[in-house]
Structures are given as C-alpha cells and as structure tokens.
Amino acid sequence: MKKRIPDPKKIIDRIDDLPTLPRTVLKITELVNDPKSSAKDLARVITDDQILTARLLKLVNSSFYGIPQRISTVTGAIVLIGFDAIRNLLLTTSVFDLFADRNRKNQQKQEKFWDHSLGCAVGAKVIGNYLRHDSIEELFVAGLLHDIGKIVEMMFQPVEFSKIVAAISRENILMLTAENKIMGYNHAEIGKLLAEKWNLPAKLVQIIAHHHQPKDAGSFAMEAAIVHLADIFCRALNMGFGGDNTIPPLDRFAWQSLKIQTSAIESIMETMQDEYGDIRSFIS
Amino acid sequence: MIRVNIVDLKPGMVLARAVQNQQGVLLLDAGTKITKKNIRIFKSWGVNEFSVKGELNSPKTGGETPEAEMRDAVEMELKAKFSDVMNDPVMVEIFKAASKQLMKDLPKIENEKENSRPKKNYR
Numbered sequence: 572m573k574k575r576i577p578d579p580k581k582i583i584d585r586i587d588d589l590p591t592l593p594r595t596v597l598k599i600t601e602l603v604n605d606p607k608s609s610a611k612d613l614a615r616v617i618t619d620d621q622i623l624t625a626r627l628l629k630l631v632n633s634s635f636y637g638i639p640q641r642i643s644t645v646t647g648a649i650v651l652i653g654f655d656a657i658r659n660l661l662l663t664t665s666v667f668d669l670f671a672d673r674n675r676k677n678q679q680k681q682e683k684f685w686d687h688s689l690g691c692a693v694g695a696k697v698i699g700n701y702l703r704h705d706s707i708e709e710l711f712v713a714g715l716l717h718d719i720g721k722i723v724e725m726m727f728q729p730v731e732f733s734k735i736v737a738a739i740s741r742e743n744i745l746m747l748t749a750e751n752k753i754m755g756y757n758h759a760e761i762g763k764l765l766a767e768k769w770n771l772p773a774k775l776v777q778i779i780a781h782h783h784q785p786k787d788a789g790s791f792a793m794e795a796a797i798v799h800l801a802d803i804f805c806r807a808l809n810m811g812f813g814g815d816n817t818i819p820p821l822d823r824f825a826w827q828s829l830k831i832q833t834s835a836i837e838s839i840m841e842t843m844q845d846e847y848g849d850i851r852s853f854i855s
Numbered sequence: 856m857i858r859v860n861i862v863d864l865k866p867g868m869v870l871a872r873a874v875q876n877q878q879g880v881l882l883l884d885a886g887t888k889i890t891k892k893n894i895r896i897f898k899s900w901g902v903n904e905f906s907v908k909g910e911l912n913s914p915k916t917g918g919e920t921p922e923a924e925m926r927d928a929v930e931m932e933l934k935a936k937f938s939d940v941m942n943d944p945v946m947v948e949i950f951k952a953a954s955k956q957l958m959k960d961l962p963k964i965e966n967e968k969e970n971s972r973p974k975k976n977y978r
Binding site: 679803804806807808809816817818819820821826833836837840841844 | 866867883888935936937952955957959960
C-alpha cells in the first residue's frame with residue numbers, strides 16, 4: 572500500500588477554494604476592533620445586508636438573550652448585546668453559510684456535525700455561565716468552531732475522510748485516533764490552521780487546537796477545558812453527531828481545573844437542552 | 856425489528872430499514888437514529904410506516920408500554936456510548952445526568968403527539 576503522510580499545512584495551502592469569510596464580516600470585525608467606531612457605524616454596515624439584519628433581530632429577540640421587550644432596530648440590538656456579541660453572531664452565521672450546500676452527498680452528515688457543534692457551543696456557554704466566565708460569547712463561538720477541521724476533511728479530503736469513517740466502525744476507535752492513523756494528523760490541527768488563516772483571535776485558535784488536551788492551550792487552558800467538557804456533555808445528550816460512536820474520555824486536568832460540583836451537572840445539562848432547542852430554530 | 860406507525864415513532868429509535876418517500880428518494884438510511892427533526896421531515900413527506908430495531912415487547916398482551924420501551928432504548932444506547940469511560944466516576948455522574956435529561960424529553964413528545972393525533976389503540 573502506498574503510504575503518504577502529507578503535511579496538514581500543505582493541505583490547507585492546496586485548498587485554494589478554502590472558504591474565506593465574507594467581506595461584511597471582515598468589515599464588522601474591523602469595526603469591532605476599532606475603539607473609535609460607534610454603534611451607528613456598525614449598524615450601517617449590518618443594515619446593508621438584509622439577511623444579517625434579519626438574523627440579528629431574530630437572535631436578540633430569542634430566549635437566547637432573554638430580553639423581555641421586543642427589539643426592532645439594529646442599533647438597539649447592538650447597544651443591547653454589545654459589539655463582541657455582534658461579531659460573534661455574524662461569525663457564527665457566516666461560518667454556517669460558508670460550509671452549507673457545498674456537497675449534497677454529505678449534507679445529512681454535515682447537518683449532524685453542525686448540530687454537534689451547536690450543542691457544544693451551547694454547552695460551552697452554559698458551563699461558562701455557571702463558572703461566571705467573563706466572555707460567554709467567545710466560548711459559544713469556540714464551541715461552534717471546535718471541530719471545524721472535521722468539516723474541512725469532509726469537504727476537501729473525501730477519500731481520507733471515508734477511510735477514517737470506515738476505520739472508526741471497523742476498529743472501534745475514536746475519530747481522533749483514526750485520523751492520526753490514516754492521515755498522520757487530526758481535525759484539531761486542521762482547525763487550528765484554518766482559524767489562523769482566518770485571523771481569528773489567538774484564544775479561539777488555541778481552543779480549537781487543544782480541545783482534546785486542554786492543558787496544552789497555555790493561557791487559554793481554562794477556556795479549552797470548558798469546550799472539552801461541553802463536547803462530552805453534548806455527545807451525552809445526543810446533540811448531533813461528531814463522528815464518534817462512543818464518548819471520548821474526560822481529561823483529568825480539565826475536570827479538576829474547572830472545579831464543577833458533580834451535583835451541578837444535571838442543571839447544566841438541563842439548561843443546555845433548553846437553549847439548544849431554542850437556538851437551533853434560528854440558525855437552521 | 857418492529858414495524859411502527861409514524862405516531863409511535865420516537866426520537867432515539869434506530870431504523871432497521873431505510874426510509875424512502877413515495878418517489879423512492881432515500882430520506883434516511885438504515886441504522887440511523889431518529890431525531891425529532893427526522894420525524895418532522897417524515898411527516899412532511901407523508902411517510903407513515905417504519906421498521907425500527909428492537910424486539911416487540913408485545914404491547915397487545917399488555918406488556919411493557921411503548922414509553923417504557925423507549926426509555927429502555929435510550930438507556931441502552933447511552934450505555935453503549937459510555938462503554939469505554941465508565942471506569943471514571945465523573946463520567947458515571949455525567950451518564951446519570953444525561954440519562955435523566957433524555958428521559959425527561961420523552962414524555963414531552965408524548966404530549967405533543969396526543970394533542971395533535973389520536974393515540975393508536977393496542978388491542
């Protein structure tokens with residue numbers, strides 16, 4: 572058998588049509604990072620895009636934010652949920668769009684992957700809330716993007732991907748193990764490269780790269796541990812399908828560093844289920 | 856293998872045979888675990904009969920209720936998923952909590968169903 576172990580970086584470079592973020596999102600990221608920009612500046616860019624506008628209003632009015640009154644203007648939404656939340660929302664929906672409809676054949680599988688990502692995102696948010704973490708929005712996006720490398724494999728490396736899928740069932744191994752065995756690298760590494768290519772914040776890059784071994788995420792080990800735990804919770808709750816038939820082991824370091832009482836698991840999961848149902852209705 | 860009607864189809868059941876619409880287009884492959892969304896889609900396609908994995912616990916003779924069967928199915932499936940990690944006491948807690956949540960989800964579906972359609976009678 573011919574064996575070639577390509578360098579993941581080369582793979583990423585080779586994929587010329589690897590999705591890039593839409594200009595509106597780049598513009599918005601720029602504005603969010605610029606301390607001089609106002610809610611009005613941001614609103615102008617968003618209102619140029621009807622779909623983004625509709626999504627934004629739908630989200631702020633969903634129970635995800637739990638705001639009692641109805642928000643009907645983009646400026647109102649921005650003032651209410653903040654610049655970072657806006658950027659994250661737009662990042663979220665754009666990433667979904669980027670990967671949608673590209674490959675009909677994998678569509679069902681892909682939808683399940685997204686459900687898994689969404690479950691993990693909701694989990695990261697709920698765990699973050701429980702721990703009173705200060706950037707819940709970022710945790711949500713991190714959860715959403717943690718397995719982005721798998722989507723890249725599915726769409727751009729179909730041959731390797733089908734070998735991986737076959738190996739998982741045949742040898743009863745985890746996806747990560749199968750990937751390392753077949754490709755010599757895994758979805759966390761691919762995801763990291765893509766996140767870097769997109770110029771995502773270092774925190775997101777580190778979480779994506781180390782969601783299986785949170786302590787390697789350095790100063791973002793806490794956030795990586797949250798996403799790691801959320802990943803396990805959402806699998807346990809049957810939210811989508813992340814490629815594994817069984818649940819991967821819980822990282823000792825992650826669990827100990829989060830200091831979550833076992834008695835709290837139940838209420839975290841309950842909140843996760845409620846929020847998952849709610850948010851799915853606006854994204855899909 | 857059990858044959859079930861759409862009104863008795865529950866999330867978590869595993870398809871024993873592939874589901875096709877009237878035009879013969881594949882909707883869902885055999886071996887797939889059903890979700891709420893799938894059921895919605897089946898309804899919209901007007902597919903009514905399904906073959907799911909499992910044994911018939913003869914509801915005709917007043918054996919286990921479909922609800923109890925569903926609970927067993929959910930529990931079995933969750934156990935299989937956790938099979939490699941049950942030596943970790945924290946994972947055992949996660950398993951218990953997840954099991955409780957998933958069970959809670961079942962009766963809710965039951966109620967929705969009862970509101971929308973008459974319950975199937977078992978003789």
